[in-house]
Amino acid sequence: MSNHAVSLGWPAPAKLNLFLHVNGRRADGYHELQTLFQFVDFGDWLDVKVTDNAAIVLRSNVTIDVAPEDNLIVKAAKALQQASGCRQGAEIWLDKKLPMGGGLGGGSSDAATTLVALNALWQCGLSEDELAALGLKLGADVPVFIRGQAAFAEGVGEKLQPVEIDEHWYVVIAPDVHVATVDVFQHPALPRDTPKLQLCDLLSSEWKNDCQKLVTEQFAQVANALAWLIEYAPSRMTGTGACVFGQFETEQQARSCFAQMPSTFRGFVARGMNRSPLMSRLGEL
Ligand SMILES: C[C@@](CO)(OP(=O)(O)O)[C@H](O)COP(=O)(O)OP(=O)(O)OC[C@H]1O[C@@H](n2ccc(N)nc2=O)[C@H](O)[C@@H]1O
Ligand SMILES: Nc1ncnc2c1ncn2[C@@H]1O[C@H](COP(=O)(O)OP(=O)(O)O)[C@@H](O)[C@H]1O
Known part of the structure; x- marks a missing residue:
């Protein structure tokens, strides 16, 4: 043993x-x-x-x-x-x-x-x-x-x-609602017709989330979080929601926004990483 x-x-x-x-x-x-x-x-x-x-x-x-x-x-x-x-x-x-x-x-x-x-x-x-x-x-x-x-x-x-993309700072807000991925994908009103583009064209165009309009229409908490965040930084939803993120150039800007966040919101400040910390942990063995 x-x-x-x-x-x-x-x-x-x-x-x-x-x-x-x-x-x-x-x-x-x-x-x-x-x-x-x-x-x-x-x-x-x-x-x-x-x-x-x-x-x-x-x-x-x-x-x-x-x-x-x-x-x-x-x-x-x-x-x-x-x-x-x-x-x-x-x-x-x-x-x-x-x-x-x-x-x-x-x-x-x-x-x-x-x-x-x-x-x-x-x-x-x-x-x-x-x-x-x-x-x-x-x-x-x-x-x-x-x-x-x-x-x-x-x-x-x-x-x-x-x-390899810029590693910005983010304020992430987690609205207190559960958005089921399957429900978003099954919804008749989800737009499904964005043309496929080459990566280089995508990287240089404006970034958007095709699920965002539908989810913000259905969940006021997501719309409210986004409406607040967008006053501070370019902001979008991640995945099929419900979390939203604002993008900042510096940690200080992100923390300053976070400090002003209403106490009814939950969230965190984090830095973008092109390499997962999991890889460094594996390397420690
Ligand atoms: C769309 C993304 C973007 O990151 O959303 P989030 O889950 O992160 O919000 C993911 O790829 C999701 O991945 P994941 O959450 O693992 O989805 P899965 O369990 O594989 O699928 C859940 C359900 O979503 C639908 N689904 C998922 C992925 C996809 N490309 N098309 C779909 O239509 C299917 O109905 C599926 O049964
Ligand atoms: N270890 C786990 N952590 C989180 N969720 C889990 C786990 N195992 C199963 N689940 C289920 O998977 C669902 C999706 O979880 P999560 O990956 O956090 O969401 P998303 O894919 O939207 O980012 C949860 O609602 C939960 O029911």
Whole structure:
């Protein structure tokens, strides 16, 4: 019986969709997208202890509104056990900082961090490509977190092209509403006809989110947060909402805006990162 140490401090950063275009709907109902992902230096944290029985045990500082076996962390760990034949298990402590279902990709990032951390700690030896393919089965956003590089995404979000873009400062506001991704994509009024463009043209044009109009019309809290933020900086929604972000050149400008935020809003200040902190953590092993 071996006694494994706890591996502390695995980051699961949030992402922002700096733009999100909906280009069409496929026959299977999924949507063709063009989107730009960048990480921020704010997110969840996982501590991981390897165990010698196959159980995956998750403990968290918050209650997550899904059955334990549906939690993306548990699903990720079990998918890796299956794919690699690994007989070890894990106890995972999740320090949840990110609002859930907010378009910040917290669940997807937790899943990616679980796959990357356990692949290393269990010594499964899966390649990055294999981990990304495993992650894609858990959610469209998981691969970008596994690869850990800011990226332009196409297809349903799985075709990734790494990018180097400006690392701005952001004020992120998390309106107190839950916007279901599936509801946004199923809504008849969602515009689905943005033309597909080349990345160089997209990078030089004005950035927008095609889901924003629909979501702000349906959720006054999202509209209010955006109306407040846009007075300070260029601002948009991330993913299918509900979170919105304003973009600032300096940390001081972002913090000054944040200091004036009404106490009814919740949010945080963060810096854009082209390289996920998960990669640096992996490099520390
Ligand atoms: C659109 C994005 C942009 O980042 O939104 P957010 O979830 O971050 O807000 C994501 O790609 C979402 O990824 P994720 O949240 O993992 O979505 P999934 O679980 O794979 O899909 C949830 C549901 O959304 C719809 N869906 C999702 C992705 C897509 N390209 N087209 C779709 O139509 C499908 O109905 C699907 O059943
Ligand atoms: N570990 C997890 N963290 C957050 N949400 C999870 C997790 N596991 C499963 N979920 C489910 O996934 C949904 C989407 O979560 P999240 O990735 O935070 O949102 P989004 O994709 O909008 O950014 C949540 O509402 C929750 O029901």
